[in-house]
Amino acid sequence: MSTHKIPNDYTVPANVLAERVILVTGAGDGIGKAVSLACAAHGATVILLGRTVAKLESVYDAITAAGGPQPAIYPMDLEGAVPNDHRQLAQRIESELGRLDGLLHNAGLLGSLTPLEHYDPVEWLRVIQVNLNAPFLLTQACLPLLKRAPDASVLFTSSGVGRRGRAYWGAYSASKFAIEGLMQVLADELDENSRVRVNSINPGRVRTAMRAAAYPAENPAELLTPQDIVLPYLYLLGPDSRDVHGRALDAQ
Template identity: 60%
Template sequence: MTPTEDTNLLKDRVLLITGAGAGIGRAVSLACAARGATVVLLGRELARLNAVYDEIVAAGGPTPAILTLDLSIAGGHECQQVAELIETTFGRLDGLLHNAAVLGDITPLESYDPDVWDFVMKVNLRAPFVLTQALLPLLKRSEDASIVMTSSSVGRRARAFWGAYAISKCGIEGLVQMLSDEIANISNIRVNAINPGATRTGMRASAYPGEDPGSLRTPEEIMSLYLYLLGPDSRGVTGQSFDAQPKPAA
């Protein structure tokens, strides 16, 4: 049996997943619940989160929790409330996946709207910072905690026209490196980055409107790396940036 086939892989773990209502976040939530995790579904839209909740319950997974929060306006106070809610409800947190993000504009820097820039940076970079800050005390108390941040190929090397999205993802790579150094002496917490690679979601369709979605992997097809990093098998692995899909041949 591979770790992915193990329906108890994440048994008794409590995981918070941002952007859980759609795309990759939805697939990770379903995949984790199917392996025994209690999933806290965080997102903007209640209806989407409710649909994921219903799917998990219908499949016989542990009862999830829903947290509606707009990460573009979430500050320290709101994130502290998230931490208190999780502590009161579950008394623990074993994993945190920063998955929510927005694309912003794809346009030359010369014409990039500074307000769009700020909005993208808030959702994609500031929110992972403040949420991690608020949740670290809970994560430190877990026997085995994993923080996973979502990067992108343009976070490894920024490309023309990708604007704040690219810069926010470069920031995510740096955040993982910095935090892993800071918590290197806390052996029960690890932090890593995932670049999902081209995946069939709404965001990908917005970024590449001319592309055939059928040519792309679905979120469900890239789950093994997420399960590995959020589960016990990655214990001791920290400060790294992983690709969920093999890189296309050059």
């Protein structure tokens, strides 16, 4: 797999995302929340997609209180969404905002850490639906809009267990391997003349609710916070990564 380092001397220009519309899934909490706030602080109009409206509203309020461009809230449960729900979302973005320049697939479901022999098949399907099928459906629905943008970025969220399998990580690990495959297939379909670039990012160990659920005995104070890792996301969603395509990246 082709890997790429984000330049360590990269400094984010103040309004690097000005005029851009960026859709973030799982925007109400954890990494998605921090990246949404950072995108807005750098000029983007952010579409906040998630399943818990109160969390999305608090991100919305924080963006407007900080004087950022007015965001949009799009409540959607990616587990239950059917292809038409994804198409409707793309149509709403087109009719109300007129463009889409960035798509961050960040929402994720951990599932249970269980040996495959005992993994609950229903839970397997739920995790694959949220972590793999939903990003496919949303990407497919948004691609025509993304292709019309002057310089668009699609970013899939991977994991360490999406690059090397680990016992008990079951559907989560399989879904993250598959997201790397989805990224590579799409990147290969969108050649160098395409104005849409596609990459994956592994956030690394980050202090969030998901991390605490996976590692309950870990001291969260020893982990980076979501705010600590926003820079690579801003780089990959903004114009400075224009030539980065088909890569599997690490945020730390």
